[in-house]
Amino acid sequence: MTVHATAQAYEPRYIRLDANDNVAIVVNDFGLPAQTRFACGLELRNFVPQGHKVALADIPEGAPIRRYNEVIGTAAQPIQAGEWVDEARIRMPTPPELDKLELATAVPAAQAPLEGYTFEGFRNPDGSAGTKNVLAISTSVQCVAGTLQFALKRIKTELLPKYPNVDDVVALTHNYGCGVAITAPLAIVPIRTLQNIARNPNFGGEVMVVGLGCEKLVPERLLPGEAGDSVVRMQDEAFDGFGAIVDAIMKMADERLAVLNRRRRETCPASDLVVGLQCGGSDAFSGVTANPALGFAADLLVRAGASVMFSEVTEVRDAIHLLTRRAINEDVGRALIREMDWYDDYLAKGDADRSANTTPGNKKGGLANIVEKSLGSIVKSGSSPIVDVLSPGERVRRKGMTFAATPASDFICGTLQLASGMTLQVFTTGRGTPYGLAAAPVIKVSTRTELARRWKDLIDFDAGRIATGEATIEETGWDLFRLILDVASGRTKVWSDRWGIHNDLTLFTPGPVT
Template sequence: MLGEPAAMTENTGDTPRTLRLRADDNVAIVVNAFGLPAGTVFADGLTLLEFVPQGHKVALVDIPQGGTVVRYGEVVGIALRPLPRGSWVEESSVETPVAPDLDALEKATRVPAPLPPLDGYTFEGYRNPDGSVGTKNILAISISVQCVAGTLDVAIRRIKQELLPRYPNVDDVVGLTHAYGCGVAINAPEAVIPIRTLQSLARNPNFGGEVMVVGLGCEKLVSERLLPAGDVAADTGVVRLQDERHAGFGMMLDSIMTMAEARLEVLNRRTRETCPAADLVVGLQCGGSDAFSGVTANPALGHAADLLVRCGATVLFSEVTEVRDAIHLLTPRAASPEIADALIREMAWYDDYLAKGGADRRANPSPGNKKGGLNNIVEKALGSVAKSGTSAITGVLAPGERVRDKGLIFAATPASDFVCGTLQLASGITLQVFSTGRGTPYGLAHAPVIKVATRTELAERWSDLIDLDAGRIATGHATIEEMGEELFRLILDVASGHKQPWSDRWGLFNDLTLFNPAPIT
């Protein structure tokens, strides 16, 4: 956690309220819904010189041109013009600070001491032969090339209608579809990322180890590459539509259904059993962020992450672009210099990736982010890393790499919600917690997604999409610790199948989206 609120005006009705994170911050954000008009006077005598929208910053002191704008105790902007006390510190009034120099970062210099372990916390999960534990029981069918995605869609509709009712212990049948597999530079160095992602996706613990692949037969990504190591017999896990035995589309569907039914029979024997919380693999993500993200929801996620780590669980946080400008806060927390070097490696790789594409990381904040009070990528990154809590960082994963370590792990992904979600699934998460300030109907069919709102206004307006209201922190009705503990308990309930997040209740799911930095031929 970057720091708890240092000062907030009393919450009484429509009393003007601001939220200041650190005593050395020279700006605060407006808490009141719909913002506050010019002339508003606060209890400390601060008077607004102009209208300031909810979540946007107001100068607490006179900031001269060229002076620093400080939030989270960090410089989030350089004033492009004088900003008098009480003025709105909006996007056009500040310049984005320079990102930290990757060659000058501290490495493992402030490793947090382990917090006392938490024993006795459990959930009801599906244990797999390899020792991993799922939170769902799903038949996942991979494809080796986009050409067969339509066929698989038809087959899955039939499987759900004709077969799934006979296997009541199986939650769902999903297709691991994508736009890869052919017409691509399959041997390009960076092709390892999409290929590794597809290999890892099929092995997610929620799928029970029952891998099957539908391929075409002439694609560059041969189907066998998606089977587990050692499972090379094509007839045990692959249906190829071009096989000569398929005399028409109907026979192709029959082959898919036959192979699917054999796996449904195995999966149907899976039952939930009591497992220690240490067997959880939880992903943390944020999307549709606003200025409250780093104040309410993300610190609550961070506190829940600390509790999970104390239980011996695995927690993944991600989004390179939304970490890069706060990397100087993370490398000192690395458990070893080698882990700090791995963090720097992923930051440098992404810097180079963006440079090759002629892209500027500062363009990351969306119009919605800015409308929600985030002026630039620095401010967004500082709020984003609050999800990581206070534990030592014990590992770093390259995109699509499977997790093997316990504790707090940085899984390198782009910041795109859909790409990040896909890569976290590939890394092995069995449940995801997703914070949002502006709101998004995002969901995953492959793992439950708990949606946490940064603002009470959003939680009330989207009461049938938001699972937890962290906005209560901003209004003084709950502390970060209380919200984090409530989220921790909700994670255990959802992982056990005792509660369903709204996205599962609606069947509201996004498609998988591969990260492919390699050329398309």
């Protein structure tokens, strides 16, 4: 992507992403008043808020409105050059038809491999490498959550200090396991998610489960083949009351902490990284600053041999025609379509559609509709071939760029990417969100410098310098790539970990509750 930007910061300034675009977005903080004249001679006819679109030319009613050299809608009324192109002036196009897509017709050529990049990770017996050394305690049912929280407090106070090489203890609590239709076809999604999360590389293979004893999701199903001596069942008749149950959980945790405490960071090639990409609270700058910088960093990761995942079905749906072309082969292209199709049906069953995705915050930030949001969202996947597609909660299988199908919900996407094996997440945000995960570090990237300044103790990386012309996408992408290696190595701590702001796991449970 080539960014055509006018003049300096502080001067009236807009960004046009492609020479064919007939709209551009206003860069200046707090927007620009009517009669503002840009260096190119264009004069604003009304006030245009920051991040919102201005028409660069007259657009007749019904004519296409172009951004990213793609059609984000048609003019709902005649629009004059210099007018604010707000949500009401754009008619949303229909989404690309899934049976008319080109498959693997524009597979990008492989870029030159990047050699010699490493991070300091925790090597696991199965060959994977973690970025943290965490004891995870799984649960087979939500009934045990309160008991585990009680035990967790004691584990953190009484046991964890004995094991200085262990970073943290995390309770994998959730709202599943009973009171659900466990044999319904869609139950596979949350069950697979819980099975796979326990195997995340950051947990070092030391699994344990707290269960109740009468739940539907039996611990044996949660830990196939390994449940033997790794389960504390509260209803076990050997337990004489709550105290005895808590003691049993602590004893099992103590044994596993002792094993994890022997882990040490060692130099691992960057190809051992499994990086998840996500965005939340997007604005019009997401597709101009943070996501392009992340896309550049993602290309660097792919060139270094890492596994990288992007996600969020409802935010790629309207740009799917750009992705199926990029699929490495027709099978991968068809897998992309399969996931889109599944989600179209899922939304329709709930009488919803893709327009449900955009938030008031998105719109306030200048994103008129899901088409514009999607075009800005997929930029973070960079420019390498899409090598694989995962259904929600499946484990990553390949190096390179994978589409891991998830809802766009920050927490569900984060949970599913953890199940897929993600050991570090990069999260771009325009409006700002204090999102964090206990299981893996999250690097929060702001789309605007104003947000990075205001949330100086929440945002880890400022991509807003691209909009003001202080840095290029390439420079910023390299900086972000180096930060990823630093965070993966434990050399730099992200803000959410410094404060301990960690959101709970949130399962994707498309099946009904009983």
